[in-house]
Amino acid sequence: MTCQQCADAQDNPRGDWFAVGCDSCTARALMVVTCPEDDIDRALQKLFGRSRERGAELVRQWRARDRAHIAAAAAAKGRR
Numbered sequence: 001m002t003c004q005q006c007a008d009a010q011d012n013p014r015g016d017w018f019a020v021g022c023d024s025c026t027a028r029a030l031m032v033v034t035c036p037e038d039d040i041d042r043a044l045q046k047l048f049g050r051s052r053e054r055g056a057e058l059v060r061q062w063r064a065r066d067r068a069h070i071a072a073a074a075a076a077k078g079r080r
């Protein structure tokens with residue numbers, strides 16, 4: 001987490017909060033517009049350049065956060 005938008009997105013990774021220049025926001029946006037099975041190497045290269053491995057890790061972290069959010073929402077729905 002590196003900015004207020006990322007903090008706000010913890011409970012809703014697909015929320016449309018975005019800060020220009022934040023690597024974590026960039027990774028979250030990439031997570032939203034791609035599927036886990038997509039080849040995102042070129043996008044990572046363009047967006048993160050030499051830091052592409054860090055970008056890939058941030059995308060993985062946001063995907064995990066997104067899955068957890070979806071599971072929690074489904075569980076909450078099942079409890080009603």
Ligand SMILES: [Zn+2]
Pocket residue numbers: 002003004005006019022023024025026
């Ligand atoms: Zn951010």
